[in-house]
Amino acid sequence: MTQSPTLSRRSSSSASPQPRKSRRRGADARAGYTFLLPWLLGFIALTVGPMISSLYLSFTNYNLFEAPKWIGLDNYVTLFQDERFLQSVGVTMQYVIFGTPLKLAAALAIAMLLNSKRKGQGFYRSAFYAPSLIGASVSIAIVWKAMFGDSGPVDQGLSFFGINLGGWVGNPNMTMGMMILLTVWQFGAPMVIFLAGLKQIPADLYEAASMDGAGPVRKFMNITWPMLSPVIFFNLLMETIHAFQIFASAYIISNGEGGPAGSTLFYTLYLYLRGFSDFRMGYASAMAWLLVIVVGVITLIFFKTSKSWVHYSGDSK
């Protein structure tokens, strides 16, 4: 992307004379921005602009009907004294910390099971993937609620084994388990990505390890894990960021209230309630910006720590 035409390396070997080249560069710049226009407009009008204004709003009191009133850091200070906010942070953290690793563990385990040349791979892959496509929908949230309801099939199945957990939907101690099961159920998407990664690992590595007498555990630790680490990293990052943003399922399962006893008051649900039920838009903006900061910090930590465990092999895909 050198600007100066005289420094261009290819100019000496190129047959076309200098003026034509720079004219083409100018035409390219114009064409580039013309083609980029849809994205650029959207980026400015729907992303950058709103981000700046929500940053501004987060320092104000704004209810959509009167002009925003500057209150400095008040929203941020109030947040940390707001018990429901703190609860929503706790609920979301629990969900992210337990749900994401469980989902990825299931995805990896089943991807390894499927990574062979047996018949029926296509069928299994598709069947396991299907829940990922529908899992976040309202329909599935309704079904989940019905299945985990009192005397629903889950409760009945458990009581068949003599287990009584005191219900799920109405029991604040169990709703998180139900939400985590819902996300683990959608392990198919990361599984498919793992599977593609596993297929890239050369089989002779495993053969050589077998010859050296390595068992399955050592093969996993010394071959599969390091070779797959870029894919694990990708899945971990994407799934974590996604988990922070769960909304529809929590809304439907708790009738939009985050109950019982605030046990499904996820971060985004509380943000929605503050912003669009109470019309405390400044407060909700502060929540949104905190989320951006937290997700940003987590992404940064992931990238920083990745150097110690993610191995990129020299050859590119």
Place this chain on the structure above:
Amino acid sequence: MTTMATPTQPAPTKNPTAPAYNPKSESTTAKRVKSTIFHIVALALVAMVLYPAIWMISASFKPNSEIGGANNALWSNNFSFDNFITAMEGIGGVSTLTFFTNSLILAVGAVVGTVLSASISAYAFARINFPGRGLFFGMMIATLLLPFHVVIIPQYIVFQQLGLVDTYVPLLIGKFLAADAFFVFLMVQFMRGLPAELDEAARIDGAGHVRIFGSIMLPLMKPALISTSIFSFIWSWNDFLGPLLYLNTPEKYPLPLALRLFVDQTQSSDYGAMIAMSVLALLPVLVFFLVFQRYIVEGVSTQGLKG
């Protein structure tokens, strides 16, 4: 999307001439046992994973008295279409067919907008050299990771002041402005895989960017365009937060919002109809999945697309 065909994985060690020490019959039976165990385990897992879907379909045909309670068998002698008939009647005087139409309008709009805007923008990123390209590309990638909640409040305020709340404009405008960075990224990756000689040859023949894009790139990008269409359709079809924020009149509701209304109004009194309506709402997604399985699963595995 054929890029992942792996040349690695050589055939298992060829050892055709060792029959004496390694009786073939024994090794094949061992293999067969192993393979049978694999299929039993895999099928059991499939049954577990698909159970909620099967339960849902079974419940949608059952009378209310047999959903939950002592009757949890998947099979019933009283299967009927009654729940679907109730579900089709709709809610609050609006027929379910209207909700379907609304969902369809939004989804088709999303597909058209996304395919157009994402492919045009991706061409700029992938094929044109212009100052600032790297910077904008980095920003586009950053928006992939950005929680979109940070933009919904100001967006809502603006659309409210423009009098566009309770219209489809706020739900569709982002699609026409390539706001789903995932699709732009997908297409950039795909275009980068196409040989550069194509453009060079066309340029020597005097073709401009519009011609190169329209008559060379677009036809070659069919697989990426199809993946994008499928996923933007399904995402729009399942979207809940957008319609929840912007739509107020039930006549304009797409299916997910209608479902919520249904749940609110009937509560648990008519479980059967509620579940039948959930099935109806998922039907197009399931049909899409059955028809385009390959594309969907390949799209996920090569592009890291989410479900």
